[in-house]
Amino acid sequence: MNDRKAALKILLDIYENKAYANIALNRYFTNNQLEDIDRRFITQLVYGTVKAGDTLLWILRQYIKMPVSKVHPVIRTILRMGIYQLLYMDKVPASAACNESVKLAKKYGHVGTVKFVNAVLRSIARDRSKCDFTKAGGQTAYIALQYCHPEWLVKLFMDEFGREQTIALCQFNNTEAPLSLRCNTLKNTVEQLQEHLLKKGVECERSRFCEEAVVCTRHPSLTAMEFLREGRALVQDESSMLVAHVINPAPTDLVIDVCSAPGGKTTHIAALMGNKGKVIANDIHAHKIKLIEENAARLGITNIEVNIEDARNIGKSYKNMADKVLADVPCSGLGVLRRKVDARWNKTKAEIEKLPQLQYEILESAAEAVKPGGILVYSTCTIIKRENSEVVNKFLAAHEEFKLEPLDDFLPSGLQGRGSMLQLLPHVDNVDGFFIARMQKMK
Numbered sequence: 382m383n384d385r386k387a388a389l390k391i392l393l394d395i396y397e398n399k400a401y402a403n404i405a406l407n408r409y410f411t412n413n414q415l416e417d418i419d420r421r422f423i424t425q426l427v428y429g430t431v432k433a434g435d436t437l438l439w440i441l442r443q444y445i446k447m448p449v450s451k452v453h454p455v456i457r458t459i460l461r462m463g464i465y466q467l468l469y470m471d472k473v474p475a476s477a478a479c480n481e482s483v484k485l486a487k488k489y490g491h492v493g494t495v496k497f498v499n500a501v502l503r504s505i506a507r508d509r510s511k512c513d514f515t516k517a518g519g520q521t522a523y524i525a526l527q528y529c530h531p532e533w534l535v536k537l538f539m540d541e542f543g544r545e546q547t548i549a550l551c552q553f554n555n556t557e558a559p560l561s562l563r564c565n566t567l568k569n570t571v572e573q574l575q576e577h578l579l580k581k582g583v584e585c586e587r588s589r590f591c592e593e594a595v596v597c598t599r600h601p602s603l604t605a606m607e608f609l610r611e612g613r614a615l616v617q618d619e620s621s622m623l624v625a626h627v628i629n630p631a632p633t634d635l636v637i638d639v640c641s642a643p644g645g646k647t648t649h650i651a652a653l654m655g656n657k658g659k660v661i662a663n664d665i666h667a668h669k670i671k672l673i674e675e676n677a678a679r680l681g682i683t684n685i686e687v688n689i690e691d692a693r694n695i696g697k698s699y700k701n702m703a704d705k706v707l708a709d710v711p712c713s714g715l716g717v718l719r720r721k722v723d724a725r726w727n728k729t730k731a732e733i734e735k736l737p738q739l740q741y742e743i744l745e746s747a748a749e750a751v752k753p754g755g756i757l758v759y760s761t762c763t764i765i766k767r768e769n770s771e772v773v774n775k776f777l778a779a780h781e782e783f784k785l786e787p788l789d790d791f792l793p794s795g796l797q798g799r800g801s802m803l804q805l806l807p808h809v810d811n812v813d814g815f816f817i818a819r820m821q822k823m824k
């Protein structure tokens with residue numbers, strides 16, 4: 382199958398079957414052995430088209446008379462891909478973007494739709510003046526279209542960070558995320574892992590932030606990386622690796638991770654404990670607990686015990702029992718939009734607004750499980766105050782038995798001196814956005 386036909390098939394899976402982009406793409410690559418060059422082209426075309434989302438539809442609307450919703454889904458997807466190639470893929474000549482889209486339309490459409498695809502794409506290629514985003518009305522709409530984000534999200538970012546930072550953040554979200562790996566120190570050293578990766582043709586470097594992290598800038602497909610199956614490493618972003626270090630678990634500790642699936646931080650905590658002590662990995666979803674068990678087995682970790690429970694009840698079940706408790710709560714994930722290409726288009730404002738209440742309830746329950754003198758860590762992969770510092774401040778105001786602990790002793794020198802709560806911002810720190818606060822129970 383040629384690359385564009387493959388991209389069309391994957392995009393239809395995403396748009397019509399509501400498949401997650403990374404899952405649809407990996408599924409295709411698992412079932413079809415491809416050369417690296419083809420894999421890269423398909424990835425760029427699929428991820429780029431998904432990220433550009435409604436901007437492509439807005440452009441399409443400027444060039445057709447009928448409502449976009451009336452265009453057949455296959456033809457609409459061919460057009461989205463075609464516009465993406467025309468306007469965003471510098472290395473694809475306009476003639477190739479048009480001709481290849483027309484060929485796809487011939488396979489899936491009839492004479493009329495072939496002519497339609499041909500006419501629309503050639504007119505965009507010839508005259509781009511209609512793609513003027515300043516005509517959309519207002520600076521929020523302009524930023525949303527120019528940087529391919531939903532307008533409500535741009536508004537939220539503008540309120541939180543102001544115009545300049547919003548643009549920088551949106552631009553960052555459109556960049557490609559490098560693959561970040563955490564070395565499983567129970568099976569190999571970081572030096573051994575790095576040597577192994579170099580032999581396998583993976584281009585990688587050590588992280589600025591975490592001693593176990595290796596950041597890959599060029600690599601084969603994940604399915605070809607047998608060292609992941611062997612448990613020598615696992616995929617995890619650098620910033621999320623800071624959490625286990627902030628918890629700073631001892632080999633004798635009982636640690637409870639109240640929202641733990643799929644187990645990135647749980648298995649990191651367990652490894653830092655040298656496979657000793659006990660980590661209770663809790664999650665509300667039984668099917669996700671299986672992922673923790675699989676990860677632990679692959680990594681050779683035996684000090685994890687799983688528990689399926691709503692974290693809002695965990696305080697009652699383990700009252701005053703744990704040396705350390707992690708509440709890595711469900712969040713809006715606005716710090717990882719670069720990595721999850723479809724996330725910005727799947728989220729809703731209403732769903733995000735409900736999160737702080739749930740996060741607060743989970744934090745309160747997690748706090749109950751901490752024993753006096755013990756440690757409570759709250760973390761998210763988001764960047765807005767209402768899910769981060771506001772939740773922690775509200776909690777501290779209501780629970781004088783907890784005090785905020787300085788973070789610097791647990792952070793790399795490059796991140797020290799930023800205050801008692803750490804907020805990593807993607808466009809500032811060049812990593813996934815992340816929030817961490819560490820508290821101690823005084824009595």
Ligand SMILES: C[S@@+](CC[C@H](N)C(=O)[O-])C[C@H]1O[C@@H](n2cnc3c(N)ncnc32)[C@H](O)[C@@H]1O
Nearest residue numbers: 640641642643644645646664665691692709711
């Ligand atoms: C941010 S993710 C956790 C990521 C995980 N700590 C890791 O590092 O791999 C949040 C998790 O919370 C779980 N969750 C959502 N609501 C929950 C609840 N009420 N109680 C327990 N877990 C919950 C979700 O299933 C999800 O796995």
